[in-house]
Amino acid sequence: MKRIYTAVLPFFLLFPFLSLSQDAKELFEGKVATDVLKNNVDQIYTDLKENHPNLYKFISKRALDSKFDSLKGTIGVPISRMEFRYKVLTVLQKIGDGHLTLTMNGSHISSEDYQNYIGKKIRPIDQFSFKVLDMRLYIFESSINADIKPGTEIASLNGLPAREVITKIFDGICVDGYNLTFKYYSLNADMFPNFYTNTFGRQDSIEFEFKGPEKKTIKIKSILPPPGLVKYLPTRLPLYYFSKDKSQVTITIGSFGSTIQPDYQTLFNSLKTYGTKTLVLNLRDNLGGEPINATKLFSYLISKPQYFARVPKDVLNDPKKTPKESLKIGITSKINPAENSFQGKIYLIVNGGSFSATAILAANLQASNKDIVIVGEETGGGREGCTGGLFKQTQIEGSNLSLRYGQVPFKSFKEVPRDGKGVMPTHEIKYTIQDYLLNRDLELEWVFKDSTESK
Structure with a gap:
């Protein structure tokens, strides 16, 4: 690592x-x-x-x-x-x-001015990594303060109960509909310190109150980085790997935004050659990207022509909102199944970081494939669709803010209730702080167990 x-x-x-x-x-x-x-x-x-x-x-x-x-x-x-x-x-x-x-x-x-402003010291909130679970706040990593063990629950920060800290941060995060998993994902993707600072301001001293048999309160101040201090980067799963007998393949797609996308044709040709019966598609933490990349993968997962999304005609005919023809693929005409589209069982793994085009893809797969099992948690993106495409950006003078939002209202191809929810899993997975500390992958554990028992 x-x-x-x-x-x-x-x-x-x-x-x-x-x-x-x-x-x-x-x-x-x-x-x-x-x-x-x-x-x-x-x-x-x-x-x-x-x-x-x-x-x-x-x-x-x-x-x-x-x-x-x-x-x-x-x-x-x-x-x-x-x-x-x-x-x-x-x-x-x-x-x-x-x-x-x-x-x-x-x-x-x-x-240079910005670097001088923030200084070289590590502020208290930046001296830890955190996990937020069921409105409770935990220390996940403690590289500097060795006395504070990973897994320790925080009762309050500067006298404000952890639940109120989380609630205030949540109140400033925009999500699709009434979604909560995207808010949790945002804080748990090693971004809690950023959101805390943006909500409560820069703090050079924070009083941490920890839960436990003996309630402990420690005032932590900004410090210079100790020599040799390291921060661990998460390990990324490989793009794909087969089981020993080639009957099952696990594919991880981390983004649809990259200009370099997987060679799906070669990959799915291999699945046909090997006679692979089960596909595990891992779309966790995939925040979306270019719809054309998501539609390309979709073509390898369907058995008959399908639309990918719906967009009002007046928007499609407005060159200011849909100037690129790539935005219209799968909307003005159906997507045909690829030559070697997969026809076996699919396990789709999603979480709060499955957003935008990824959530639309998940909703479409759920609607078009009866032999699919969705594992994880509610997607962070709405199952009904999203507002994206071409983005408008407006500069707000005086407060020096930049307002940005999409101008194309995408809807998944099948009508679903306007309930503000993401794509719901068939089998929900919930983590504890111990699961995170043990670096477990509960979704893959469940999938491999279920697929083995189903043989």
């Missing part, structure tokens, strides 16, 4: 560095006048009303109008841009669009 260590940069994923001029400290800590922020709220809502195709899908216009009016009412004094960003996100997440983002625009900050 490759080992490296890098200090976690709480805001790094929020913005690009494009040019020089603005001061980083001013951007993140400077207060913005109330009239500017209230105007920004109006700008954001006006932009959404004019351009978002599914704005009132999961919330009524009246309710959303009220939310934005109430938001302006909470801005009584100048606040920082990060505080304002969080306030706006608590309203945006009511829309039920997991592709909707609101990020800091740091285009006027130099990389």
Whole structure:
């Protein structure tokens, strides 16, 4: 396993560095006048009303109008841009669009200025990796504080109960519909420190209260990285591997966004040559990508022509929203089964990180294949579809925010209830903190046991 260590940069994923001029400290800590922020709220809502195709899908216009009016009412004094960003996100997440983002625009900050601002010290929240399970918070890795053992449950941070910490972070994460698994995935993908900092601000001292027979409270402060400190990177599964007798194959697709996709033709030719009867398709942590890549895989998993998604005709005919013909594949005409499409049993493994085109693919497989077993947890992406395709990005002046969302309302090919859920598993898997500490893969364990017993 490759080992490296890098200090976690709480805001790094929020913005690009494009040019020089603005001061980083001013951007993140400077207060913005109330009239500017209230105007920004109006700008954001006006932009959404004019351009978002599914704005009132999961919330009524009246309710959303009220939310934005109430938001302006909470801005009584100048606040920082990060505080304002969080306030706006608590309203945006009511829309039920997991592709909707609101990020800091740091285009006027130099990389050097940003590095000087965050400093070289590792802040308390960045000294650990965490797991969030059933609204409970655990230490998963403790590279610096050896006295705090992995698996220790956290009761509170700076006096705020862990459940309230998690709830406040969840309130600022946009998801499809009413999904929760995508929120858990976001925090458990080694991103809890980032979300914590973006929600509660940079903290150079945090009082950790731990659960246990003897309740222990420790104040942890920022420190310089000890020499030789390493951070463990997760081990990735190989693209595919066969069982010894070639009767079963496990294929892991980590993304549909890469320009380099698997050679499906060669792979599925091998399945036919070997007489492989069982396919285990692992789409966990696959956040989607280009629909054309998902449709290509879909063609090897169907037995008759199928649509991949549905999009309103007016959107398809609008070159500003669907300028690329690749966005129309599987929508304006059916996808034909590939020459060596797989006709055996399929185990589909998904989790909260199965999002966007991946969730649509999972919904389509569930609808079109009776001999499929879905293992894991509810997908993070909606089973009904998503709002993606071509994205619109609007710069919000004053608060230095960037609003981004899709303009194409995709729906999976089969009508499903508008209940705000993802694709539900046939067999649900739930992890404990001990499972994570033992590095178990409960989904694959269950699949291999079930497939063996089914022979």
